[in-house]
Every structure is written in structure tokens, then in C-alpha cells.
Amino acid sequence: MYKQKLTTPEQAVTLVKDGDWVDYGMTTSQPVLLDKALAGRKDELHDIKVRETMSLFPRQVCECDPDCDTFTVMNWHLSGYDRKLAAQSRMFFNPMCFRNEPSIYRNIIDVDVAMITVAPMDKHGYFNFGLCAAVTEAITKKAKKVIVEVNPHMPRCLGGRGEAIHISDVDAIVEAPDVPVPTIPFVLGNDIDQKIASYIVEAIPDGATLQLGIGGLPNSVGAMIAKSDLKDLGVHTEMLVDAFYLMAKEGRLTNKVKNLNRDKGVFAFALGSQDLYDWVDDNPALATFPIDYVNDPAVIGQIDNFISINSCIEVDLYGQVSAESMGTHQISGSGGQLDFTDGAYRSRGGKSIIAMHATHTDKKTGTVTSNISPILKAGTTVTDPRSQTHWIATEYGMVNLMGKSTWQRAEALIGLAHPDFRDELIKEADKMHIWRKSNKR
Numbered sequence: 001m002y003k004q005k006l007t008t009p010e011q012a013v014t015l016v017k018d019g020d021w022v023d024y025g026m027t028t029s030q031p032v033l034l035d036k037a038l039a040g041r042k043d044e045l046h047d048i049k050v051r052e053t054m055s056l057f058p059r060q061v062c063e064c065d066p067d068c069d070t071f072t073v074m075n076w077h078l079s080g081y082d083r084k085l086a087a088q089s090r091m092f093f094n095p096m097c098f099r100n101e102p103s104i105y106r107n108i109i110d111v112d113v114a115m116i117t118v119a120p121m122d123k124h125g126y127f128n129f130g131l132c133a134a135v136t137e138a139i140t141k142k143a144k145k146v147i148v149e150v151n152p153h154m155p156r157c158l159g160g161r162g163e164a165i166h167i168s169d170v171d172a173i174v175e176a177p178d179v180p181v182p183t184i185p186f187v188l189g190n191d192i193d194q195k196i197a198s199y200i201v202e203a204i205p206d207g208a209t210l211q212l213g214i215g216g217l218p219n220s221v222g223a224m225i226a227k228s229d230l231k232d233l234g235v236h237t238e239m240l241v242d243a244f245y246l247m248a249k250e251g252r253l254t255n256k257v258k259n260l261n262r263d264k265g266v267f268a269f270a271l272g273s274q275d276l277y278d279w280v281d282d283n284p285a286l287a288t289f290p291i292d293y294v295n296d297p298a299v300i301g302q303i304d305n306f307i308s309i310n311s312c313i314e315v316d317l318y319g320q321v322s323a324e325s326m327g328t329h330q331i332s333g334s335g336g337q338l339d340f341t342d343g344a345y346r347s348r349g350g351k352s353i354i355a356m357h358a359t360h361t362d363k364k365t366g367t368v369t370s371n372i373s374p375i376l377k378a379g380t381t382v383t384d385p386r387s388q389t390h391w392i393a394t395e396y397g398m399v400n401l402m403g404k405s406t407w408q409r410a411e412a413l414i415g416l417a418h419p420d421f422r423d424e425l426i427k428e429a430d431k432m433h434i435w436r437k438s439n440k441r
């Protein structure tokens with residue numbers, strides 16, 4: 001069957017017809033040779049819609065078609081490359097809560113052709129989805145045709161479920177022996193990140209189960225945990241990052257006291273360095289599951305002492321969080337932030353922590369602005385509504401907003417702002433009628 005289905009990328013993409021919706025696997029499952037071959041058909045195809053997530057390298061269907069004559073590309077979560085294209089109307093954002101994405105595929109949207117990078121076929125005829133199980137099964141099950149791009153460098157991730165596809169469900173196979181699996185460097189934050197990390201690490205008990213988001217700030221927290229005295233930590237995370245490998249190496253991560261999936265570190269996709277990939281490869285201490293399980297707040301809430309650590313871009317004085325846009329400029333996406341904010345709050349002893357620097361410096365102009373604002377800018381997307389926001393951390397401390405009234409939130413958040421911006425924030429809070437008269441006397 002393998003020999004019958006094996007073909008060239010150019011031949012495989014002839015499965016795509018005018019008007020089709022084509023889905024690429026997300027992050028490390030993005031096809032490379034198939035993307036290039038599909039781009040090669042630009043002049044003969046019409047109205048092809050491509051859906052993808054977080055490009056880790058230039059997308060050939062975008063590069064070949066700057067005026068978007070043939071390809072309309074949509075993206076569930078923007079990377080740095082993607083946000084530049086989106087700002088030129090060459091890519092469009094697909095709003096979602098990550099836990100809902102599989103059900104959106106199952107119940108709402110159609111897929112004509114799925115193109116997915118996978119690990120080599122095993123002796124039972126299965127292609128492991130490798131580093132990214134998250135939504136891959138939902139995409140392939142909905143697709144009318146499935147093309148797999150086999151990458152021999154793709155680690156094999158053992159799964160709870162939904163981690164592989166059988167050759168009988170595949171329409172065409174192409175091989176990519178010389179394509180590296182994309183890595184991202186483990187970059188630690190600066191002194192401010194270290195300060196914020198120190199508050200967060202203090203709030204983590206022995207035996208806690210952790211989720212870490214993307215970026216220098218969560219990396220700093222993870223690296224500090226690895227060097228701490230914390231014992232018997234567990235992992236239940238959307239994205240498995242290098243920090244978890246460091247914690248395991250230092251003996252902090254045992255998954256021994258987790259009250260769900262005990263002895264297993266749970267994740268939906270892994271993205272990081274080659275060291276991380278070598279650690280996850282065939283590792284029975286880890287289990288990958290689809291995102292509608294990992295990110296389900298009802299699942300997360302069953303795990304005691306669940307500590308979720310994510311970062312954001314801006315918080316207003318009501319406690320509304322944006323982790324994804326600045327006005328109408330889409331920076332990234334909601335991803336799983338709200339899923340974990342809700343889930344960690346439900347956990348006995350749990351905390352959802354949204355961390356950020358108190359200020360932002362514009363790289364081009366050098367202008368410094370407060371990341372705590374009276375109100376979000378016009379057009380900014382709310383990632384976490386104020387009713388769901390739990391803990392917020394900056395280099396000036398950490399506060400729990402849950403249960404606080406509007407004046408208490410304003411007071412607490414102004415206490416987390418950079419001192420240079422506090423007077424102005426107080427004036428605005430007063431105008432917004434969320435500053436106590438007694439404070440003025």
C-alpha cells in the first residue's frame with residue numbers, strides 16, 4: 001500500500017481542485033515540499049483557500065502570490081511572519097478558542113485536502129503525528145483527501161489518543177528526507193522577566209501541575225523553577241517547551257502526585273529546541289492528546305494545584321486582558337489562554353497567572369507606554385474577559401482580581417503599573433468613576 005500511495009509532491013498536489021479548501025498541519029506539522037508544489041500550480045488553479053496555524057518558515061503559497069490572485073490564506077494563530085502578512089491583507093486571522101478548534105472542524109467547516117507532515121510509518125501501518133497532535137486528527141478525519149509528507153527527522157510522540165493516522169486513511173504519501181524539523185531557540189527574558197518570575201515561583205507549591213505559555217517571560221519562570229527546590233511537579237500543558245525538559249533534567253518534574261494522568265506529562269504540541277525533541281521522542285513519561293482534551297477547562301479543573309502561566313500585551317483597569325492585538329493590529333491569537341485561565345481557576349488550589357512587563361518600549365521610536373491602561377485601545381481584542389481574569393503579575397508584584405469590585409481592581413492594577421504612569425492612571429480611573437472619593441481626601 002505504501003508503494004502504491006508513494007508519489008512526488010508535484011503529483012500529490014494535483015488532488016487540489018479549483019475552489020478547494022486546503023488545510024496544512026499546524027506548527028511542526030506544516031508541509032514544506034507540498035506547500036512548494038502547491039505554490040507551483042499558482043497559474044493553473046483558481047480560488048484556493050489555505051488554512052494554517054503559526055507559520056514557522058515562509059509560506060510558499062503566500063510568497064508566490066503577493067496579490068493573492070489564487071491563494072487566500074487564513075491562520076488560526078499568527079507568528080511574527082504571519083502578522084506582517086496580515087498587516088498587508090495577505091493573510092486573514094481565524095478567531096477561535098483553542099479547545100474549540102477540533103469541534104469547529106467536526107461540526108462546522110469543510111476540508112477538501114489536508115497536507116500534514118508526519119513521522120515515518122511504523123510496523124502497524126501508522127504515521128505518528130509527531131510533535132503536534134493538537135488538531136491534526138480532527139483535520140484529517142474531516143478532509144476528503146489526506147496527503148502526508150513523511151519526515152524521517154520527526155520525533156514519535158506516544159499518545160493518550162489521536163496521535164497517528166493509518167495508511168488506509170491516507171490518499172497520497174510524499175517523502176521529505178532532507179527537510180529539518182523546525183526548532184525555536186530557548187530564549188530567556190531580561191532582569192524584569194527574572195523579577196516577575198521570582199514572584200510567580202514563590203506562589204507555586206510542591207506537587208503543582210504546570211502550564212507555561214510562549215515567550216521569554218514563561219521561559220524565565222520555567223528556568224527558575226528548574227533551579228528551585230520545588231518537588232514532584234507535574235505538567236499538563238498545551239505547548240511543551242524547553243523549560244519542562246530542564247525541570248525533568250533537574251529532577252523537579254515527576255508527575256507523581258498529579259490526580260489525573262498520574263506519572264505522565266500531558267501536552268498537545270511540542271515546540272522548541274532539538275534537545276526538547278530528543279527528550280519527547282518515544283518517551284513513555286509523556287503523553288500527547290488532542291487539544292479539546294488538554295485545554296478543556298473541565299479537565300484542567302480536576303487537577304489540584306494547577307498553575308497556569310501565560311503572558312499578555314495589555315490589561316485595562318477593569319482587568320480585561322488582551323494577549324493578541326494592539327488596536328486592530330492582530331499580533332498573535334487567543335490560542336489556549338482563556339481555556340487555561342478558566343481551567344486553572346477551577347482547580348482546587350489552582351491559579352491562573354497572566355504576566356507582563358509594566359511598560360512597553362516601541363522598538364522604532366523608543367517611546368515607553370504603560371501596559372496597564374485605563375481602557376483598551378479602540379479595536380483591541382479582549383482575550384480574557386474581566387469576569388475570568390484571576391492573577392495578574394508585573395515586576396511590581398502580583399494581585400488576584402477575582403472577586404474584586406471595579407475600584408478594588410483599579411487600585412490593585414495601578415499598584416502593578418510603573419510608578420511614572422500611576423498618577424495619570426489615577427486621574428483616568430477617577431473620570432471613569434472607579435476611584436474611591438476617600439482616596440482623594
Ligand SMILES: CC(=O)SCCNC(=O)CCNC(=O)[C@H](O)C(C)(C)COP(=O)(O)OP(=O)(O)OC[C@H]1O[C@@H](n2cnc3c(N)ncnc32)[C@H](O)[C@@H]1OP(=O)(O)O
Binds near residue numbers: 080216331
Ligand atoms: C503557545 C502558547 O502560548 S500556549 C498558552 C496560551 N496561549 C496564549 O497565551 C496566546 C496569547 N499569547 C501570545 O500570543 C504571546 O504570549 C504574546 C504575544 C502575548 C507574548 O509573546 P512574546 O513572544 O513574549 O511576544 P513579543 O514580546 O515577541 O511580542 C510580540 C509582538 O507584539 C508586540 N508587542 C508586545 N507587547 C506590546 C505592547 N504592549 N504594545 C505594542 N506591541 C506589543 C511586539 O513588539 C512584537 O511585535 P513584532 O514582532 O511585530 O515586532
Ligand SMILES: CCCC(=O)O
Binds near residue numbers: 077337
Ligand atoms: C496555536 C495556539 C497557540 C497558543 O495557544 O498560543
